[in-house]
Amino acid sequence: MTKLEVLTTPSRTLRKKSQFLKAAEVKTERVRQLVADIRETISAGEYGVGMSAVQVGKPLAISVVMIRPTPNRPDLKPFNRTYFNAEVTDTEGDKTPMWEGCCSVVGDDDKPVYAQVPRYPKIQVKYLDENGDAREEWVDGFLAHVLQHEIDHLNGTLFTDLVDASAIISYDEYHALMKK
Numbered sequence: 113m114t115k116l117e118v119l120t121t122p123s124r125t126l127r128k129k130s131q132f133l134k135a136a137e138v139k140t141e142r143v144r145q146l147v148a149d150i151r152e153t154i155s156a157g158e159y160g161v162g163m164s165a166v167q168v169g170k171p172l173a174i175s176v177v178m179i180r181p182t183p184n185r186p187d188l189k190p191f192n193r194t195y196f197n198a199e200v201t202d203t204e205g206d207k208t209p210m211w212e213g214c215c216s217v218v219g220d221d222d223k224p225v226y227a228q229v230p231r232y233p234k235i236q237v238k239y240l241d242e243n244g245d246a247r248e249e250w251v252d253g254f255l256a257h258v259l260q261h262e263i264d265h266l267n268g269t270l271f272t273d274l275v276d277a278s279a280i281i282s283y284d285e286y287h288a289l290m291k292k
């Protein structure tokens with residue numbers, strides 16, 4: 113496995129729409145290797161819980177979710193899954209603001225910025241699993257939050273597009289706030 117370089121703003125690639133894969137492509141060695149490398153790349157950071165292929169310069173609709181306890185969210189239960197061609201097909205409840213950051217969106221200090229982004233508490237997501245099988249299921253909680261962020265990446269949307277510029281805080285401000 114290889115740790116890949118993560119693109120950061122203002123990379124134009126991050127704005128590209130990711131291409132859907134055919135079911136047969138999901139199981140190819142090329143795609144398996146890319147997924148393994150993205151997992152390695154997430155593992156190398158301390159806070160990340162998901163990453164989409166476009167963030168490592170491959171605009172393919174691949175989102176790797178790797179939820180694990182982080183310094184700010186020590187109670188998270190580990191959860192690993194790769195979503196291909198993920199789309200939100202339905203939502204439930206009203207959007208509520210949730211803190212998030214992204215290793216591709218950095219401030220002047222070159223560190224990730226943070227903001228509270230309105231996200232649905234529950235979504236229905238349609239995707240292909242690692243075997244190329246079509247699935248559609250309801251998810252809620254932290255996974256629903258992470259998936260909304262990753263699915264935005266597939267459409268070239270960054271979380272900072274969804275909030276007022278004044279709501280974006282620096283890495284240092286965020287981590288000071290979380291310690292309180």
Ligand SMILES: [Zn+2]
Nearest residue numbers: 213214215216
């Ligand atoms: Zn992100």
